[in-house]
Amino acid sequence: MKTLSELIVNYFPIIFLLVLFFVALPFLAEGFAFTSGILFFIFYPLYFLTIKPIVWAVKSLFETRCPKCKKFFQREFVRGEFVDEQEIVRDIPRTESGVLYSNHLLEPDQRIDMTRTVPVKFIQRWSEDHYRCKDSVCGHEWVKASSVEYEASPTE
Ligand SMILES: [Zn+2]
Structure with missing residues (x-):
């Protein structure tokens, strides 16, 4: 011990x-x-x-560059062209709120939130933006594809 x-x-x-x-x-x-x-x-x-605006500024600065002569601030918008539109369905979580009314005097009403995934129609619009180099010697023209997506209104 x-x-x-x-x-x-x-x-x-x-x-x-x-x-x-x-x-x-x-x-x-x-x-x-x-x-x-x-x-x-x-x-x-x-x-x-700090970092986010810097990244954005650098990105937008490089977007003004001509792809041929590589000079900055030479991009000039010529026209936007509609290319294609397509309907896509995505599963989006949607929350619905409601009130569960109680049958008893002393029991308060309950708020309920229900989240479920619902198929939602989206419209994806593709377009082409035409740009031209401001430099008269270069005069290069280029096209940049862009797309926007928005929710199709339920009445359509
Ligand atoms: Zn150029």
């Missing part, structure tokens, strides 16, 4: 730390989630205010 008590005394700090660690683990995890939540709230607006 002497050896056991000796063992406990010798390893007491380690056992104590282990127990403390396992007790503290859920708190640590919660703290980590809390910290990452705070970090998200700090860094996401920062990203939204």
Whole structure:
């Protein structure tokens, strides 16, 4: 019995730390989630205010470039041309809300939200945008395809 008590005394700090660690683990995890939540709230607006506009600016700057002579700010819009239109059906989650009225005087009415996937018709419109280089020496013309998608109105 002497050896056991000796063992406990010798390893007491380690056992104590282990127990403390396992007790503290859920708190640590919660703290980590809390910290990452705070970090998200700090860094996401920062990203939204700094990196995103820079990426957008660089992208739109490169879009003004002529593909032939590679000069910037040379793009001139000539005309847009309608190419094709097609109907596509996508499954979109839709939420419907309602009230479940209670039959009892003391029971309050319940609000219910029901989300279900509904097939929704979309119209995809393809068009071609024609551009010309502003540089009179180059005068290159090019076409860029673009598409917009919008929900078909249910009355159609
Ligand atoms: Zn050019």
